[in-house]
Amino acid sequence: MASNDIENYKVQLEQVEAALTQDPTNDDLLKLKQDILEIINLTQDLATEEKSEEKEEAIESFEGLVSIDPKSWRVGDKCMAIWSQDNRYYGATIDSILVDGTVEVTFDVYRNKDVNRIAQLRQYDEKAAAALAKKSKQRRDKLATEREYRKKKAEKKKLRMRELEEEREVDKRKWESFNSKAFAKTRRGLVKKSIFASPDSTSGRVGIGTCGKSGQEMTKFQQAVKYTKK
Incomplete structure (x- = not known):
């Protein structure tokens, strides 16, 4: 799980960093980058702890213990x-x-x-057996304490990861909204064709906007009558 998750987070981080090159002061992108970095670090820490084993010394020195046929x-x-x-x-x-x-x-x-x-x-060896038994109990108690500590630490990290995942989703939606608005703003720069624009053909006329309003018909054009002075 961990290795695949880390790779996915790194890809997301690259995408955010690419967006930041276009908008380096965007607070939402900066926070998203910070959250992803923290998630990557937490995921790596948990993976290390899960793989770590209690490495004891090799066979304890048995100097003084006597071999027997x-x-x-x-x-x-x-x-x-x-x-x-x-x-x-x-x-x-x-x-x-x-x-x-x-x-x-x-x-x-x-x-x-x-x-x-x-x-x-x-x-x-009775004395050696008693001493080793005592050491064994002390070691087990210590390991149990350390194990409980690591368990609680891992639980806190997993809880923090869940919180960061939720925050990341919120930041992601903000980022998508930001991109959507930026795209819409770019499109608004395109001029829509007006009904008062010049006609596409030489026979066309510029329309007058009374058509279909208040029951009025389209404006009718009449041939002008030439006036002759008497």
Whole structure:
């Protein structure tokens, strides 16, 4: 949606800017340009926020976590496993060991289930598990707060976009009205032919405007009588 909308707004902006070259002080056109620019910026901001993901660090440093021979793991063992949502190690319990070299685990915190490669597992460290669980809760709380903030911010931007769209429609109608009046003014410069204009042919007569008024007939022309002095 966003990319197509932005392109449409840019086309409209070009049209307004072209009109401004003919009438650079027109308040309606200037406001329309400002509104379209704001809509473009808001649309780009929303598109960026929608695409942005919470980018966590890669697998958290597991220095201090001890590797164990994969063959020694048993169902029910406590271990440190990676949660795929943030690629960090947390305390977990092995639920099953599969023939393809993966294990199904349940994490101590939030009781989420996930799958790890058995070679990724680390020896369970109670202190590390507690510290990571605490960090996980703090991180989740922070992300939830940030997510709520972004959500409210996006809602405000969408509301502002709706307002601008309504204003843009009003400005657009004003602009169309302006163009229509300008066109009409140009046409008024053309002179309509008068009924008193010179005749088109040599046999034509200039009409006298009594025809059809107050029941009068068209003025009749009589041959002038030559007067002879006695």
